Amino acid sequence: MAGRLAALPEAGTTGAMAPSPQxxxxxxxxxxxxxxxxxxxxxxVHSGLSCSVDSSSAPSDSYASKVTASSAGSxxxxxxxxxxxxxxxxxxxxxxxxxxxxxxxxxxxxxxxxxxxxxxxxxxxxxxxxxxxxxxxxxxxxxxxxxxxxxxxxxxxxxxxxxxxxxxxxxxxxxxxxxxxxxxxxxxxxxxxxxxxxxxxxxxxxxxxxxxxxxxxxxxxxxxxxxxxxxxxxxxxxxxxxxxxxxxxxxxxxxxLMENDDSWAFEIRRGGGKVHPNTQLMVDCILSIVEALGWAGNYAWFQDTTNLRRLIDENVHYLKEFLLRKSVLCSDPTLRYLFLLNNSYLVAQLFELRPGDHWGLTPQCEKYMDGYLDVSWRPVLSHIPQMAFMEGYQDVPRGHVMFCIPKTFSHTPFQRLMKTTSPLAKFDSAFRKAYQAQKFLKVPDPWLRSVLRETITKRIISRYRDYLAYLKNHPELEKHVSHRCSSTNQLKEMLGELFEG
Incomplete structure (x- = not known):
């Protein structure tokens, strides 16, 4: 240390001070x-004067207004x-x-x-x-x-x-x-x-x-x-x-330091979309302020929490904008959305009441998860014909279901498509390709990883199962489709292996 603190005695020494009795x-x-x-x-001091955090000095939608004494950790x-x-x-x-x-x-x-x-x-x-x-x-x-x-x-x-x-x-x-x-x-x-x-x-x-x-x-x-x-x-x-x-x-x-770090694009690719070290650094800094505010605001005699609240709000807002800006450096849209989801979820965890509590995904995290699903799994589902998903198709007479299939079926583009390609085969191929590409991507948080897997499984398996049921009820279509397809249990097992890194 330079300056006035550079020359200080070790513990127990008193320099030129004269000894004093007792x-x-x-x-x-x-x-x-x-x-x-x-x-x-x-x-x-005044430990009896406890109260909840006074949020009147901050807007109700501010991040700091969500902080309670519990945030500091037991x-x-x-x-x-x-x-x-x-x-x-x-x-x-x-x-x-x-x-x-x-x-x-x-x-x-x-x-x-x-x-x-x-x-x-x-x-x-x-x-x-x-x-x-x-x-x-x-x-x-x-x-x-x-x-x-x-x-x-x-x-x-x-x-x-x-x-x-x-x-x-x-x-x-x-x-x-x-x-x-x-x-x-x-x-x-x-x-x-x-x-x-x-x-x-x-x-x-x-x-x-x-x-x-x-x-x-x-x-x-x-x-x-x-x-x-x-x-x-x-x-x-x-x-x-x-x-x-x-x-x-x-x-x-x-x-x-974070702005001048030119390794973001490389680190996002190498990390498989996981939490970036710089994000963790900034979250740790903000967490220190959150803990300080939680304890300071838990006692009535510490009234002016404005500065700490402002410091939290400004840095959280800036961090969210910063992550969105840095994510553009990643050319892979799947990796970009997963990076945004992982890092934004870490920021959202700052305001959980207790470690391990989950209030569900924030609107921003839901937006990033939907973006990830759209660019990664919608192309897989696109290989299953949309005509199979009319509302209540299993509950209406067969003749009504077939209204979308012309009587001259053998001469329709759909028949020619079914003869030359199998939707199930194309779906299976696209599914396995997506699985291989994303199996080693990283979602470090166990809860978020579970939610993401469940959401993908629900969207993929339910649609796949409905299509198989539709074909079973319509043999005139089933005969045009390859019978070599994966079972729903096989697909579930594969989806359960995603995001381990």
Whole structure:
């Protein structure tokens, strides 16, 4: 890492800082907490104020309006709740032990070591060294720094919110938050803006934005304390805007990489229509935002989800347009529609309530599936004469069915066609050709693969069976048709082998 974060100490070192008494009272406990990023903040503070996602800030037909807390996934939820609970308990223990009050009084008395002592206890003493660039030249992983920062931020916020409000505690809280925000300035700076992952940016954004709202809504405070809290909230809002811009910038970087990738046509052909790696990359990015919105919106104190909703909607709309544009590079219409179906279905899965839930195909996915069936299997069905599919032909008298066959049957074009070619033979040949061409195409999702197979089977087998029944009821036609044909069970078995890749 370049810039202010290039020179930071390893875990446990404090550079030139003087030792302080009663260290490591809470440090080991904090380090043992496994966090799932800033999303645990939604449980850490005011956990009793739960509510559903407020979709009033987004259009009802937006993708973000479909997101619920369930979207984040049960395993992520369990880890987040456990981590938040542990960090909140540590913050409350600091209050009940009188630790934060002592630190606030030391700070009010002019002690320069109060912040150093607290930040060392919170495992973020390196934050105090960012402006000066002190410490070891050995680098720490930025995601490790972000995780430590999130843990410390939750503890600090818990102490500020739950400590009995007083001028010393408010001033100490403001100083602590301001020092923590130095890290935000560092990671969104031009020197560092490309080194922090989107997930880390989201984690920090949720932390900062939720804290800003929480402090703004604090009531029953003295004018002096309220003024300090308002100042903290303004600083947090300002840094939240910076993180929001950084998130947009990060998404733009990913889009630029995808736009400049000239391997799309080759990858679509080589992949047999499966999900493109670039699509998976972008879906993973959007999923990070969906999860963040799901957790943030599940709690009443985090009200302003507009930025996250907008980020989701814009990227989903762009991804759909992007996939359609890139699919044109594929000259094979069958492969093109299968590529669009696979990739669009992956995008649609972003908004399932739980992994494995299926609401059916979206209208867009149905459109792509119909396009695939039209270019791939309609030519196969075209070899079965349409005259065999009059509605209710099996229920009407034989003479009425035959109205479409002239009495001079032996001299009609249909008879000559039946004598020279067999519709069943041509159908069988076309079917096997389509089967061989598509057997090794790929539909990775088991549910989608099953739906596609069932749809093809229904259209092909039902029409084929009806035609065989029609011929059986009309021997004057059956004798003109080759009797060498596949059984419906054989065709079903072959169709059940499609799309394994």
């Amino acid at each position: 260290r490591n009272l809470y440090l080991d406990s904090i380090r043992c907490v496994a966090v799932s990023g800033g999303r645990i903040v939604s449980i850490a 395993s992520c939820a369990a880890a987040a709740e456990l981590g938040a609970h542990e960090l909140t308990k540590i913050g409350r223990r600091m209050i009940s032990d009188g630790y934060t009050r002592r630190m606030a009084l030391e700070y009010s008395g002019g002690s320069d070591g109060a912040l150093e002592t607290l930040f060392s206890e919170l495992d973020v003493d390196w934050v105090l060294q960012i402006p000066e660039g002190r410490g070891s030249r050995r680098k720490l992983q930025l995601n490790d720094l972000a995780e430590r920062w999130v843990r410390a931020f939750i503890v600090i916020l818990t102490c500020i919110v739950e400590e009995q409000p007083s001028s010393p505690s408010a001033r100490f809280g403001k100083a602590s938050i301001n020092k923590m925000l130095v890290f935000v300035d560092a990671v969104v700076s031009p020197q560092e803006e490309k080194t922090l992952s989107l997930r880390d940016l989201l984690d920090m954004y949720i932390c900062v934005s939720s804290a800003a709202y929480n402090l703004t809504g604090t009531l029953s405070l003295s004018p002096g304390v309220q003024h300090i809290y308002s100042g903290i909230a303004c600083s947090l809002s300002r840094e939240g805007d910076k993180l929001n811009r950084a998130m947009y910038s990060r998404m733009e970087e990913v889009w630029a």
